[in-house]
Amino acid sequence: MAMNYNAKDEVDGGPPCAPGGTAKTRRPDNTAFKQQRLPAWQPILTAGTVLPIFFIIGLIFIPIGIGIFVTSNNIREIEIDYTGTEPSSPCNKCLSPDVTPCICTINFTLEKSFEGNVFMYYGLSNFYQNHRRYVKSRDDSQLNGDSSALLNPSKECEPYRRNEDKPIAPCGAIANSMFNDTLELFLIGNDSYPVPITLKRKVLLGGQIKCEIQKSPGGDNLEERFKGTTKPVNWLNPVYVLDSDPDNNGFINEDFIVWMRTAALPTFRKLYRLIERKSDLHPTLPAGRYSLNITYNYPVHYFDGRKRMILSTISWMGGKNPFLGIAYIAVGSISFLLGVVLLVINHKYRNSSNTADITI
């Protein structure tokens, strides 16, 4: 209403009546974009048009589902619960904290032989490794070998940051609660005494990948490097004597790395060891009786947790999981069924959806 409105208009583009300005009109460009006439794909979703989609989905999903299901079923897997809360369990004795070290043995039988590489997992249930404050309680720079962070861990690690005025290495709740049971597997053959089965490590961790994240501070003498730090409260040994193998100590200890990858769900398994396939002729684990020797250190019973040892072969799709296959088959079938329903609908209501008869 006031003059600066007009002034604005003039600044904007000027009145079209500018002398000699015949070329300058306000006529908008007649382009397809500006007139909103861009060529467009205009899907009309009616039974007739989408029929093929349902059948195609059905036809693709059902075979995939069957494939996955078969694959999953071919995977051999055995779980041994050794929590020991049941009185009958050999590990029941280890529930009291007085017995240290407590070693218990559980025998089990493999009905079928395990072919190929067999993976040995330890599994925990009801263990909330994904608790927010738990997840946060670590110092990535420390783990990455940053020497300043080694001696001065991040605040996130509280209250497992310092112990008796010494920085904890590795600091934080995750490291502090590291799984520290030792599992050994023996094949009890027809002979009287059990044959130990070689449990390997390292190869499975994707080579160097994980090591890039978690590096031990450099130097040959690990103990020297970790000088001035102290071990996590719950640990038995400091981080530089986690394993007998000198290359598997410090922050690059495989068990430690595996543990530090916090599990997504409260029931999880973590890779413990690999039982390598020796030859094509013999199964890696032939059917028979085995015994599992556990050095029981890790208490889970007081939060109703369970501990398991899992032996599993692996396929292209990982471990045993029937869900995906079944889901694919189910969805495929439903889709097929819907296709049939729509076919009927299309047949019955064709006239109404036909363009020639669009009436109220």
Added chain:
Amino acid sequence: MAEALQWARYHWRRLIGGATRDEDSRPYNYSSLLGCGRKSSQTPKLAGRHRIVVPYLQPFKDEYEKFSGAYVNNRIRTTKYTLLNFVPRNLFEQFHRAANLYFLFLVVLNWVPLVEAFQKEITMLPLVVVLTVIAIKDGLEDYRKYKIDKQINNLITKVYSRKEKKYIDRCWKDVTVGDFIRLSCNEVIPADMVLLFSTDPDGICHIETSGLDGESNLKQRQVVRGYAEQDSEVDPEKFSTRIECENPNNDLSRFRGFLEHSNKERVGLSKENLLLRGCTIRNTEAVVGIVVYAGHETKAMLNNSGPRYKRSKLERRANTDVLWCVMLLVIMCLTGSVGHGIWLSRYEKMHFFNNPEPDRRIISPLLAGFYMFWTMIILLQVLIPISLYVSIEIVKLGQIYFIQSDVDFYNEKTDSTVQCRALNIAEDLGQIQYLFSDKTGTLTENKMVFRRCSVAGFDYCHEENAKRLESYQEAVSEDEDFTDTLSGSLSNMAKPRAPSCRIVRNGLLGNKPSNRLAGSSFTLGSREGASEVPHSRQAAFSSPIETDVVPDTRLSDKFSQITPRLFMPLDETIQNPLLETLYIIDFFIALAICNTVVVSAPNQPRQKIRHPSLGGLPIKSLEEIKSLFQRLSVRRSSSPSLNSGKEPSSGVPNAFVSRLPLFSRMKPASPVEEEISQVCESPQCSSSSACCTETEKQHSDAGLLNGKAESLPGQPMACNLCYEAESPDEAALVYAARAYQCTLQSRTPEQVMVDFGALGPLTFQLLHILPFDSVRKRMSVVVRHPLSNQVVVYTKGADSVIMELLSVASPDGASPEKQQMIIREKTQKHLDDYAKQGLRTLCIAKKVMSDTEYAEWLRNHFLAETSIDNREELLLESAMRLENKLTLLGATGIEDRLQEGVPESIEALHKAGIKIWMLTGDKQETAVNIAYACKLLEPDDKLFILNTQSKDSGLRAGLIITGKTLEFALHESLQKQFLELTSWCQAVVCCRATPLQKSEVVKLVRSHLQVMTLAIGDGANDVSMIQVADIGIGVSGQEGMQAVMASDFAVSQFKHLSKLLLVHGHWCYTRLSNMILYFFYKNVAYVNLLFWYQFFCGFSGTSMTDYWVLIFFNLLFTSAPPVIYGVLEKDVSAETLMQLPELYKSGQKSEAYLPHTFWITLLDAFYQSLVCFFVPYFTYQGSDIDIFAFGNPLNTAALFIILLHLVIESKSLTWIHMLVITGSILSYFLFAIVFGAMCVTCNPPSNPYWIMQEHMLDPVFYLVCILTTCIALLPRFVYRVLQGSLFPSPILRAKHFDRLTPEERTEALKKWRGAGKMNQETSNYANQSADKSGRKPMPGPSAVFAMKSATSCAIEQGNLSLCETALDHGYSETQAFEMAGRCKD
């Protein structure tokens, strides 16, 4: 209230100003301070309501300081921000938005260590992005304003300087109150000032107010009384007068105050004395004024209220759903907190994974649950879509862009297209239920054409004129080609700021083929409207269709009886015919002078015509001119043959003839020699040249004498006088008078000069003008008649008003009185007749006053004029005293043609289910007929006037209500009944409605019926209505820019409304509502993934997604597709929407976004998030997957689900959609890969390292994503398919049309319509059989009578009950009587 505020502000200013002044003066001027203490104790009281201005000059310095020191100077600043305060102020303003505050709250919350969910900095990111985007937008807008301000502030004007004793150049910003300013012609006025001097000897100054209100006609301003007589320029040094006026206000049409000379003599000031900032001086060499208001206190700036902010219905709806989202959020967070409490009570002692506080303390489950509530709010914050508001704004900008670039809204003639002034209510266009339209200028062209008149009871129907009007249209099209070349050369000559160059210069005329001249000059006028002038209104008053009037033969004959002798001492013998002739003379004089038309000559743009030689002695010059005429008429007799001889050679004879009205009239008569000679003997015949200026006359004179062929006698008809009228009606009347050789020659505040053919030039001494206003509905001039030397009042106004003011004649009175009675009855009949034809009627009346009566009135009037308080009332009273006991002279009928495309548009809007109300100030018959013409009412509509309980509601019905009745209807007690009634009617016509009533009607309907209203209008009288409605649309027509300025959208023609509503409104609404729903869906679906995860992490607030991905998911990966969807989605093509207006109804019923749609959308979102979470959950259950690796397939699947969901919902997908969707997916993967490779420890504790890379090598990842996406989308997809085949909505069915070939399409349309009509016809048939009587399209006179009786009844009853009068087609008198009798008590 406002006054009190002003007062407080003034005091505050004084306080501040006073404090500083005190400190300055204390050391040496203490006593003087005490001295004025007494004075100042009384001035504030006075100054609190009034402002005192004294010159800003040396002698009055102290006084100036005292009064004007605190007034603001002329520097303006419309920017909101300065460089320094931009950041704080912008943030402050942004945080006024509740949504932004909410997010700020979240950010702050995240800084509380106990509840912290994310890293502190990360939560700020979305807020910062949103704030920055809006701040940049605001900043750019403000910068543009700043540049304009600077430009304006640095304009130069001439201000009197006391140092140099002359006017020096100074910037606008340095002008202060009390400055003397001297302006020359065409300069812009820098501040509001009182006019003290004008070079014009009459002391007037013309200003153009187009900068203020867009009206391009000139307005007169007058030098303050007492100064006008001074010959020399006012000397600022000697100016010792004090001005007292009201405090700054924004009323443009009011200025009250007085000027107090040093001798205490007071002179009243009115708006006539005020020059307003922003106007341009025209036609006046130089003026001097004293500034009274400057800068932001000027009326122009106070009127600048800035852009309006309206909230659309859709946004309000969305806001309530945002609140629902908040509810949902609270519920989810409560679940989380309770869950955490319970979980914690189970694991309280478990330090293993229940990480204790840093001080190794375990907080109690209750407290932890409380903390968790806030953590959850931070975690799930995305549920409240922060980006929704930003996206809505962007989408609206896009929609506006497309509306504005629609080529269908382009109007060639005015070179204008649709203007979207409000940026945020475009989607309301798709939901309009009630449309309120002005008639004049909106439905009609507002090009007034004189059609008929009735003088002294005789009707002159001007048939030739009607014929000419019909042939006009064709002629224009034929002429176009010819004038193209001509106008090219001419437009170059025309000055850019000379809109009135409608008539060709003389010199040029001479060089052109003579017989085309008149025609070409006319077409130039109309073409100029197209090419030269931005707004057609500037040229409109002079387009040939309006300026040309073919005189009625009968009336012309009567003119021949006019001789100057009539005014000689009365001759008793020829009394009777004489009376009629006198009536005719008076009638035309009234037409010519009873107005405020400004005369200007087009060849010298806006220079006033002066006639120094003719001014003084009319009688003498009469004789002179008479002799001149006689000479001319000799030549003239040969002209017809000359013309007809030339005719065949001319290219377009028809057009030519139609342009030369005089000839076309004479041509058929030419065989009858006698008649010609008779006509030509009368001076009137040749006086066609009389309307030319002196120079022109000389020119043509010379041409004739030299016998040059170029100067055709007909040429002078292209008269060089231009009339600038405030309303087109006035111009039409003046042009009509000119056609009868009663030409308005010049107008000054003192006198009006009329060249009356037979009587010669008459100079009327102008004693007074009572301007038109909408309350009185009339205007008057008081003049001294030069011939009779009497004081005569000529009044022109609406018939209803004038008729009441006529002198009451006793039936047994004298014969003139009797005659007057007869005239009155006859004229009333003619008026009804005119109105029935849809003409605008005006009555002309006069009154002769004695000098003593006049003096008496004048004395009272002066009192009224000089009073500051209650001035309006007093002036109104004063006018009432003058305008009474009038003598009716006659009436005029002016046609206002319908705009093209109006009936079609109204029909389409009707079909779209929009109820259309026409609110007009015109009288009922006119309104009803226009309503029929534009198909607002159908011929077989039942017409209800006033109120009725409709028995057969299935019928279409129209309601007509008049202004007076409307007053009752708007009364509180009857509002409900009135609305109930109108809800039965398809169309309502309110006639004789005042602007206030118009807005009240809109307000009533809007607030009581809870409907979406749209008001469209073009004039200042529609402004209030436009502002009240949900959407106001201004038509940039003839009546200035006020309506456009107040509107949300401005169109150039009414017909554009149909596309604006049916297509763009529909699109905008569906697009935006779908986008908003999609936004809710998107956020809920995504956030719920986090929520479900809480069940598996002890409700601890863990997120299984990296924070960056979480933030970017909304901000980047899924933000562009919905925006594109909101801008480009097209459910049905524009053609189909136009062809099937019924589709608009879906928007009216808000079908795209109903409350339950929101809940269904949320339900779907819940389902999808469940699927999206649990399919991966069951897949990875019990495996060794880590947190962020688990989140990755969730995110990826969610991305696909969300994007494909959009594809399912989209009705049309262009390459842009595809591009954006692919871009979103690619950017997601790219980000995940790059982030996974680069960011190892940058974002502890999450560790995205190599996760995506590993997953992309894992077939299970793909299988999971595909399965999840399929299961999640299946229900919606199936629903859409079933909807498409089993129960398609009209829109879905209409969509099929777009796929058809044109032939099939017309076929299908026919079928669609056929089905619709079937129902209608059956009901119609039933109705017809019930009522077989002949249907008249219009209510007969009896109907009018019934209406009147009913109205009067309603008034008489006094208890405001509505009366019931059904004007059915089978209507009869008895029925009417019955109905009228059934007035409720």
